[in-house]
Amino acid sequence: MVTLRDVARMAGVSAKTVSRVVNDDPAVHSETRDAILAVIRQLDYVPDHAARMMRAGTSSVVGLMTDVVATTPYSVDIVRGAQDALRRDGRTLLIANTEGDRVLEREYWRMFRAHKVSGVIYATMYHRPLDLGEPEFARTIVLANCFSPKGDCPAIVPDDELGGYAQAAHLLRLGHRRIGIVSLNPVLRASVLRGAGFRTAFAEFDVPFEPDLERPGFTGPIGEEMIVAYEAALDLLRRPNRPTAIICGNDKIAMQVYGAAASLGLSIPQDLSVMGFDDMTVIAETLRPALTTVGLPYFEIGRRSVEIMAGLPAAPQAERHQPILVPCPLVERDSCRAIA
Amino acid sequence: MVTLRDVARMAGVSAKTVSRVVNDDPAVHSETRDAILAVIRQLDYVPDHAARMMRAGTSSVVGLMTDVVATTPYSVDIVRGAQDALRRDGRTLLIANTEGDRVLEREYWRMFRAHKVSGVIYATMYHRPLDLGEPEFARTIVLANCFSPKGDCPAIVPDDELGGYAQAAHLLRLGHRRIGIVSLNPVLRASVLRGAGFRTAFAEFDVPFEPDLERPGFTGPIGEEMIVAYEAALDLLRRPNRPTAIICGNDKIAMQVYGAAASLGLSIPQDLSVMGFDDMTVIAETLRPALTTVGLPYFEIGRRSVEIMAGLPAAPQAERHQPILVPCPLVERDSCRAIA
């Protein structure tokens, strides 16, 4: 293994000077620097991470604690976003998947300590409030897709209310007035917030909000819910005065709405417009017609979590944090059409 | 920060003895051990990873080099499988996503070196041959979902041929004799292997293989292909003597086949049985009826990659490796039915 000393010897300088070059310290004569750089390249020297980190007392590793985010199709983008931001300055991400297991989570906190991670991103599968308790709060933590009601941590979450507004407003603008809703589990925070967004949009267009046109697309407790969007959609579409458009709580629901519509001989978007949520490309781009939906900005959330962490003061402040809201963009495809 | 010495001082022993306890060295009096363990718990001591690794010269970190695997919905399971195996003995996974970029890949190889990773799992998105070249071959590498034609690395891949056989055999057993195929891009290795599997199954049941009943579900070059399974299925289903079942190259294709069938007023599985591949739960469990499909054993591949690495000799052998084949299990749901 090639070490700093090998480089120093070969370049005829001291170890410290090589160290300076490796760390981009400007206080090195440019000729000396070039010579050292040449030796580094020739020997293919790579600084030892462990040694640097031991000396520095901190590491270039950031921990990502998740329940199931890192391994769930539509939220891996949080990982990608964080890695993208980290990679630019040679840092790395240590990913911990608790699968919701508290014991495992504790084990991972120790692992983070062993690795002296410089910060932790705590990401959850569902947009929800979260209480981390005290023990680990000394360290730099950023909450992603969740937030602390006490406001003791910076947090970044999707703007579900605006997302709901975008869903409804788009259909209203296209002229729809009887709009059905097949929603997420109503206890979910996302569901509540989007509901508020719908109402705002409906009010703006002077369209009364008819609770009777709304059905839950899932039943059962969170975590083991069953999807019943197919039945919900059938129910909605068999009404004497059926809706001309359906807003869905996510793209899976939209997928079942497609199926229900087809079984009734209704075609999309001629007879029915469908609006999804999540922008899971696997579904949205594969459905025929391709699904118009609202995206969850997970990549952005991951990327910005790293930025927020970088901007955090070294000592924990007493300041209260408001969750940062990231907009959910409308992704227009072919499942919504304008009506008279 | 609590160090080994703090524990030693408090327990009234030398640092080395504490080190022995931490490393499960049996040569410690059990009373001494218990006393030390108590102090460790009391002080909440966590051994410093960097220091250990520096001394040991190797680390407990394994690198995962991927093209897009780690961030692709249906292959994140490789990551989960590998992490699951590593976690059991306190090791961790350093994930590198090259997104197919050679420059980035080289950067990541250096990162792996800096971290002194004890081994590397090289996983690809598609089951394919791969030439890694020479430079990094000194280290311990396991190929996952790909293999080296030269056989200079251990490799583990899904048994696509058997998977194809399972798809066809299941339908044949249910009595189907006119079976359509909407396949993957035919240049893909998976496609070729599964084709061989189909033929074996057809031959066993004395059913002639009709090339005319096969259509590609994707067109265009790999990486930017377009899905045209909908049209392919329409074409197949409009034939005078339409197939009673369709085998799909993946679950996305199956999704479009569902759409095509619905548009023709055909219902699944009464009028048509559909068989998927991949077992992407997002699709397979959401389709109505739920999709019978064949699973890609990615979790297993990830898990076993770690095991294979552990069993590798320290010095690279000249021996030739045959790729290890992992079976693809049939996952029965509701989209296939028996016919007379």
Place this chain on the structure above:
DNA sequence: CTGAAAGCGCTAACAG
């Protein structure tokens, strides 16, 4: 079974 000394590769602190 236990301890003392040495040193892994690197950088902070301080001189020159």
Place this chain on the structure above:
DNA sequence: CTGTTAGCGCTTTCAG
């Protein structure tokens, strides 16, 4: 601008 010295936290000798 460059070098010297010391030491991060741990484990490997090698002695007790």
